[in-house]
Amino acid sequence: MEEEIKDKLAERIRLRREANERARRGEQAALTVVPQPTLAHQESKPEPNKEVDPAISEAINAIAAGDNPLKIARMLTAILAGEVKRKELIVHLGKSDAWLSKRLGLLNAPKDIQRLIEAGALTESEYYDNRQNIKAGIHGSGDTLRYKRMPTVTISIEAAKAVASILQDLATQLGAAPIRFDEKSNKKDITGILNQRAGEIRGIFKK
Secondary structure: OHHHHHHHHHHHHHHHHHHHHHHHHHHHHHHHOOOOOOHHHHHOOOOOOOOOOHHHHHHHHHHHOOOOHHHHHHHHHHHHHOOOOHHHHHHHHOOOHHHHHHHHHHHHOOHHHHHHHHHOOOOHHHHHHOOOOHHHHEEOOHHHOEEOOOOOOOOOHHHHHHHHHHHHHHHHHHOOOOOOOOOOOOHHHHHHHHHHHHHHHHHHHHO
16 A cells, blocks of 8 residues: 555656656747847746745645654655655755655664554654664554553763763673763763663673
8 A cells, every 4th residue: 555655656746747847848949949139038038947846845844744754754755756866855855864864764664663653652763762672662463553662760961971971881891882972972862872772781781
């Protein structure tokens, strides 16, 4: 079903672009028979059509409305399949290439995780911030599939930095992948370290 929706949208984009291209060629053909003897004629030439592709506008509106990230990911995939260049899409969306890669990456997530994200039971940030431990919170299957969020504890930023520093030292001592952390690391970086690496380091101790 997902592939069918994506294919139909891609086909719509392709047909629309072909129609625009035919119209553009027709305008160019008409311009070739118009004499341009003076500078005034040259200055009156119509500017190139800067209209945003309707499919891109639809995606922009969906992002602004906070639509489900998987729905948006499918829209973006269909737009790119419709011969829209990645750089062009990024410019129109006002997003970074990294943002686009992460959003499209949701379509490569396990099917259970995709279903939970689509149902709103799991957020995109929860998935990306804690991918190593996310499976432990998934229970059931089919219609009973659900994600049980781990209890959270609020600590000060200074305490979080201290824990991140300890994890950094332990990773070095245990030969694990290095943890990039210093006093300039922001809250998002520190949260990522605690969510993604604490369980890993603890697992090494258990071995």
